[in-house]
Amino acid sequence: MIFSKDYVGYLARQTVKQLIAQKMIQTEKAAILEERVATAMVDELSLEDRINDEVRVILEAFQEDMRKTGASYPEMFKKVKNELARKYKAVL
Numbered sequence: 040m041i042f043s044k045d046y047v048g049y050l051a052r053q054t055v056k057q058l059i060a061q062k063m064i065q066t067e068k069a070a071i072l073e074e075r076v077a078t079a080m081v082d083e084l085s086l087e088d089r090i091n092d093e094v095r096v097i098l099e100a101f102q103e104d105m106r107k108t109g110a111s112y113p114e115m116f117k118k119v120k121n122e123l124a125r126k127y128k129a130v131l
Contacts, residue, residue: 040081040084040085040087040088041084042084044077044081047077047080047081047084048073048077050077050080051073051074051076051077051080052073052077054076055069055072055073055076056069086127086129086131087129087131090120090123090124090127090129090131091120093123094116094119094120094123095116097119098112098115098116098119101115
């Protein structure tokens with residue numbers, strides 16, 4: 040993830056604060072809402088990390104075949120990552 044969890048928490052607090060100030064939402068428990076927004080943001084921002092981990096596992100399984108055929112690891116990484124991003128409907 041490219042942002043620290045502290046910064047994501049800050050972004051969540053500011054987002055909730057702005058939504059309340061603009062009367063787009065109402066809540067009695069802003070702290071709980073901030074926590075939930077922060078969790079959702081962390082999940083979304085860490086999606087690319089999870090995809091990268093999955094790509095590494097997939098390529099590790101095909102490592103021997105790639106070596107035999109002379110396939111480029113970076114090129115295959117990019118192709119598999121794009122396929123997984125499409126599968127998960129992620130925008131990276």
